[in-house]
Amino acid sequence: MKEFSALEINGLRKNILQQDEWKCLFSGVTARLTEPSIIALLGLSGQGKSTLLRIIGMLDAADEGTIQYEGRLASEWSPQAWRKKVCYVAQHAVMLEGSVEHNLQTVSLLHRTPFNESLAAELLRDVGLDYLDWNKKASDLSGGEKQRLALVRSLLMKPQILLLDEITASLDLQSKQSVEQLLKLWHSKEGTSMIWVTHDLEQARYTSQRIWFMANHTLLEDRSTKDFFERPDSEIGRQFLQVSKGDEGVSDE
Ligand SMILES: Nc1ncnc2c1ncn2[C@@H]1O[C@H](COP(=O)(O)OP(=O)(O)OP(=O)(O)O)[C@@H](O)[C@H]1O
Numbered sequence: 001m002k003e004f005s006a007l008e009i010n011g012l013r014k015n016i017l018q019q020d021e022w023k024c025l026f027s028g029v030t031a032r033l034t035e036p037s038i039i040a041l042l043g044l045s046g047q048g049k050s051t052l053l054r055i056i057g058m059l060d061a062a063d064e065g066t067i068q069y070e071g072r073l074a075s076e077w078s079p080q081a082w083r084k085k086v087c088y089v090a091q092h093a094v095m096l097e098g099s100v101e102h103n104l105q106t107v108s109l110l111h112r113t114p115f116n117e118s119l120a121a122e123l124l125r126d127v128g129l130d131y132l133d134w135n136k137k138a139s140d141l142s143g144g145e146k147q148r149l150a151l152v153r154s155l156l157m158k159p160q161i162l163l164l165d166e167i168t169a170s171l172d173l174q175s176k177q178s179v180e181q182l183l184k185l186w187h188s189k190e191g192t193s194m195i196w197v198t199h200d201l202e203q204a205r206y207t208s209q210r211i212w213f214m215a216n217h218t219l220l221e222d223r224s225t226k227d228f229f230e231r232p233d234s235e236i237g238r239q240f241l242q243v244s245k246g247d248e249g250v251s252d253e
Pocket residue numbers: 016017025043044045046047048049050051052
């Protein structure tokens with residue numbers, strides 16, 4: 001297991017242009033990852049979860065605030081070095097040109113490290129893609145296959161922090177559960193932290209130790225998963241759980 005380094009997010013603000021006017025999407029977003037953990041990032045659609053994740057992954061810029069990793073500000077890192085450690089996995093996976101194998105090898109080509117073919121095969125098996133022909137054009141895969149291939153591609157890089165953006169959204173139940181199990185196992189084996197955006201409350205409850213809940217244009221709650229589901233601090237948190245449970249058809253325990 002790798003030595004743990006803290007991620008510190010301080011006072012992040014993001015403004016967006018809406019109908020020719022600058023509006024605050026979120027501000028005062030402050031949080032720390034002080035031990036290897038799986039965080040579920042929850043909130044209604046449009047709160048800025050993906051935007052926050054992309055800022056943490058250095059794929060978007062904040063208007064205010066700072067992020068530090070390993071005690072150094074993000075601005076002191078090259079984006080490439082940062083993204084090797086803090087890796088964003090998108091909801092709609094982007095495949096590189098060429099074959100499945102080429103996509104799997106990208107990371108080693110990029111970082112000039114040997115390609116770990118047996119780990120790639122093992123991970124593909126774990127996410128239910130053992131049947132995949134490695135010579136197939138990656139752009140011809142289905143949405144769910146692309147999502148899982150993108151995840152495997154990111155795991156092969158062995159980042160310290162994975163930023164997961166609704167990565168099981170287009171998966172059938174069995175594949176979704178395989179991915180959840182793999183990521184939980186990977187977390188305990190490798191010590192990789194995960195900030196995992198999901199609208200699936202059962203998934204959040206099953207996989208995460210902490211909840212970051214976005215509402216009211218900020219990160220409103222940062223609590224243990226158990227506490228959040230038992231007693232959200234805010235009225236808006238309570239409403240969110242009620243409405244989301246209704247959506248999922250999940251009844252109170
Ligand atoms: N660069 C940008 N310029 C203008 N608007 C933006 C920009 N980035 C994000 N937005 C807007 O900010 C809002 C939040 O977007 P975001 O995708 O981060 O929300 P989300 O919480 O991930 O929602 P969902 O749960 O639906 O995925 C959206 O209305 C989006 O259109």
